[in-house]
Amino acid sequence: MRRVLVLVALMAGVVPVAAQDRAWPSERPPRPLPARESTFPDYQMRTLDNGLQVVTVLHHEQPVVSMRMIVRVGAAQDPRDRTGLADLAASLLDQGSVGKSAKQVQDEIDFMGGAMGAGAGADLTFANVVVMKDSFEAGLRILSDMARTPGFAPAEVERQRQQALSTLRVNFDSPEFVADAVFDRLVYGFHPYGLPQNGTAGSIATITRDDIVAFHDTYFVPNNAILAVVGDVTADEAIGMVQKVFGDWQRKALPASTFVAPPDPTRRVIVVNKPDAVQTEVRAGHIGIKRNHQDYMALNMALRILGGEGANRLHQVLRTERGLTYGAKADMDTLLEAGDFEASTSTRSQATGEVLRLIVDEFWRLQRERVGDRELNDAKAYITGSFPLTLEVPDAIATQVLNVLFYGLPVEQLQTYRDRVNAVRSDDVERVARYYLRPDRLAIVLVGNASAFLPQLRGLGFSNVEVIDMDDLDLLAADFRKPGSKTRAQVPAVPSRRGAPGASLQFPLAPPAAYQPASAQATGRGSTPEDGVSARQLLDRVIAAKGGLERLRAVTSLVVTTRARALGPNAPTDMADTVTSIEYPNRVRVESTIRGTDVLQVFDGTRAWVRDPNGTHDVPERGVRDFQNGLRRDTINVLLAALDGRVRVRRLADVKDDAGVVRPALEFSGADLEPMVMYIDPATGLVTKLTYVAGGMGQPLVEESFSDYRNVNGVQITYAATVRVGGQPALERTVTDVKVGGALDPSLFRRP
Numbered sequence: 001m002r003r004v005l006v007l008v009a010l011m012a013g014v015v016p017v018a019a020q021d022r023a024w025p026s027e028r029p030p031r032p033l034p035a036r037e038s039t040f041p042d043y044q045m046r047t048l049d050n051g052l053q054v055v056t057v058l059h060h061e062q063p064v065v066s067m068r069m070i071v072r073v074g075a076a077q078d079p080r081d082r083t084g085l086a087d088l089a090a091s092l093l094d095q096g097s098v099g100k101s102a103k104q105v106q107d108e109i110d111f112m113g114g115a116m117g118a119g120a121g122a123d124l125t126f127a128n129v130v131v132m133k134d135s136f137e138a139g140l141r142i143l144s145d146m147a148r149t150p151g152f153a154p155a156e157v158e159r160q161r162q163q164a165l166s167t168l169r170v171n172f173d174s175p176e177f178v179a180d181a182v183f184d185r186l187v188y189g190f191h192p193y194g195l196p197q198n199g200t201a202g203s204i205a206t207i208t209r210d211d212i213v214a215f216h217d218t219y220f221v222p223n224n225a226i227l228a229v230v231g232d233v234t235a236d237e238a239i240g241m242v243q244k245v246f247g248d249w250q251r252k253a254l255p256a257s258t259f260v261a262p263p264d265p266t267r268r269v270i271v272v273n274k275p276d277a278v279q280t281e282v283r284a285g286h287i288g289i290k291r292n293h294q295d296y297m298a299l300n301m302a303l304r305i306l307g308g309e310g311a312n313r314l315h316q317v318l319r320t321e322r323g324l325t326y327g328a329k330a331d332m333d334t335l336l337e338a339g340d341f342e343a344s345t346s347t348r349s350q351a352t353g354e355v356l357r358l359i360v361d362e363f364w365r366l367q368r369e370r371v372g373d374r375e376l377n378d379a380k381a382y383i384t385g386s387f388p389l390t391l392e393v394p395d396a397i398a399t400q401v402l403n404v405l406f407y408g409l410p411v412e413q414l415q416t417y418r419d420r421v422n423a424v425r426s427d428d429v430e431r432v433a434r435y436y437l438r439p440d441r442l443a444i445v446l447v448g449n450a451s452a453f454l455p456q457l458r459g460l461g462f463s464n465v466e467v468i469d470m471d472d473l474d475l476l477a478a479d480f481r482k483p484g485s486k487t488r489a490q491v492p493a494v495p496s497r498r499g500a501p502g503a504s505l506q507f508p509l510a511p512p513a514a515y516q517p518a519s520a521q522a523t524g525r526g527s528t529p530e531d532g533v534s535a536r537q538l539l540d541r542v543i544a545a546k547g548g549l550e551r552l553r554a555v556t557s558l559v560v561t562t563r564a565r566a567l568g569p570n571a572p573t574d575m576a577d578t579v580t581s582i583e584y585p586n587r588v589r590v591e592s593t594i595r596g597t598d599v600l601q602v603f604d605g606t607r608a609w610v611r612d613p614n615g616t617h618d619v620p621e622r623g624v625r626d627f628q629n630g631l632r633r634d635t636i637n638v639l640l641a642a643l644d645g646r647v648r649v650r651r652l653a654d655v656k657d658d659a660g661v662v663r664p665a666l667e668f669s670g671a672d673l674e675p676m677v678m679y680i681d682p683a684t685g686l687v688t689k690l691t692y693v694a695g696g697m698g699q700p701l702v703e704e705s706f707s708d709y710r711n712v713n714g715v716q717i718t719y720a721a722t723v724r725v726g727g728q729p730a731l732e733r734t735v736t737d738v739k740v741g742g743a744l745d746p747s748l749f750r751r752p
Helices: 002-010 085-091 102-112 133-148 154-171 175-188 201-206 209-219 235-246 296-307 313-321 349-368 373-391 394-406 417-422 426-436 450-459 518-523 531-546 549-554 621-633 635-643
Strands: 043-047 053-058 064-071 115-120 125-132 225-231 268-273 279-287 328-334 339-348 443-448 466-469 557-566 576-583 587-594 597-603 608-612 615-618 648-656 662-670 673-680 687-693 701-712 715-725 728-741
Touching: 043 235, 053 235, 053 394, 064 133, 064 394, 085 115, 085 125, 085 154, 085 209, 102 115, 102 125, 102 133, 115 133, 125 133, 125 394, 133 225, 133 235, 154 201, 154 209, 175 268, 175 279, 175 339, 175 443, 225 235, 225 394, 268 450, 279 349, 296 313, 296 328, 296 339, 296 349, 296 373, 296 417, 296 426, 313 328, 313 339, 313 349, 339 349, 349 426, 349 443, 349 450, 349 662, 373 394, 373 417, 373 426, 426 687, 426 701, 443 450, 531 549, 531 635, 531 648, 531 662, 531 673, 531 715, 549 635, 587 621, 597 621, 608 621, 621 635, 621 673, 635 662, 635 673, 701 728
Parallel strands: 053 225, 268 443, 268 466
Antiparallel strands: 043 053, 064 125, 064 225, 115 125, 279 339, 279 443, 328 339, 557 576, 557 728, 576 587, 587 597, 597 608, 608 615, 648 662, 662 673, 673 687, 687 701, 701 715, 715 728
């Protein structure tokens, strides 16, 4: 409570239809069926003496056994000059073993009526065999040969190499493939996730059989593998057979893997020029989270609402409402070391700018507009309804189990999957969207006929667009260009129209004029492409309503006396009396009396301390940051910082509040300021609400609502405020006295 009181104290004021003759028939879409009950089968886990992890899942509906192994090695372990090595090695696992040719192995599995396969991803390599129950041992021995003794016959190596090179040639004729590959490099940089998993023509050509053998010998060891046996067997049968076949596999020490860290989200636009293209592939996103992140489920839900099954705002806007594409989606790719958020679609060349504008606006809208219950429930219904389909056959069950184990998650999560999905609330989606999404730092890739859409980018506020001809593209180069290629001119920035004062303001990409949110449509109002001008005009209006630029710059101190009480079912009923003294720009003193106990908290611009009945104590670093962030969010401070260009400010599309009033909004952000949104009364220009995430990762959204403004020495001060944290009422505050004025006694901020 004390921390919330301090936070709020810092913000205290600175901060009838004609009857139809005929009833036309109408029909609504059918309601979804109730979710089908799904029960994850019984399972057991065991680790052999050699380190091989084994999980057995009993599934007796069919006389089938699936054996799927994953090895913790993938494209991430490729040497920099041998990209594609893991992919090539995996393609050879089912192409013969020591003593057996590829044809002999294939004939053997065909005779059993079974199937086999292998492949590699960024973090892992897999091999799987599916057979009837009576061929369990024979199938397990085939899997053992694949993992332990692949032949890597020279003829097969060369055949797979030529196939890989042929696939690369086909892929690079595909704008979709090129867009995905460039996006990965742009987001992950030179982290292995950003490098081409299937290699390049140059790297594939240089990989030798010795490289493949050494790679296999290094990483394909039992203590680096997980095996799932799923099907019509008992746990004792499965473990006994695995011990018999794999028990003599010798463990080895593994080399440590070190990776270059992915770059922070940075706004960068790459255009790959393909003059013969009639459509543009569009990608927009940035770095995300790992699979085992605590906010995975809430973020997964947010991305589903943005562009996934069950909701898909992007498809609704781009396809259903505007007819600009055949489909659009957003994905959250989560891997072992990192992940990314990505929106993707394709459109005709002439619509590229409009589509890009709409995509970016949907990122912003997910941050600033609360997700409704219906939209959230539709996404939940799809996710929970489709989950049982992933547990219908043994091989699918094996895949689910291995994924959970690989990412270090408890298998029990599969049992509680539906409950965990349904536990996600609108507050959770709002919190993670606000904290993790960075619409002003999107990496954007456009692949198509550049001459058809480059002029459109000027109107979107983009500068420094990098244009690369398709023939010059090099995924391994820092600038994406082959050595000696011609550097294309960049798109010039839009000329400034902001006026002399505050000309250094930075305005990110505007919401589109073509698409207006429902709230804007209802009033006939919407954002304009000249977002910088619009934001500046609204900022000037807020400053004028607050007291005017001259008066705000003259404010050197503020002393506010308040009474506050905590809200909520278990909150104490006691009132807290507080006097907050702010000396601009960066000193604050908070004197509080709570339940008869006096507490003093002081920040002198560098250090912070607390005096309470236990004595005087230095505040830890996190507490110092709380003071600093509270001061940065102070209304006077943030307005002047925006005007002086020290923080970025962006005009958001108007939003309808809970009372049905459509309010304009400004978002402020900067290197030292996490994004905060300021909602404005359309009639008075005064701030009615602030929203932000305080305290760092995983913290809930804070909403501060202001009312009862009064003029104090020429400055409008709010005398009443309420605070909601994570959607729940947290605090109510009333101002009893305010002094706006001159210098404060320096001793107020001196540590005793």
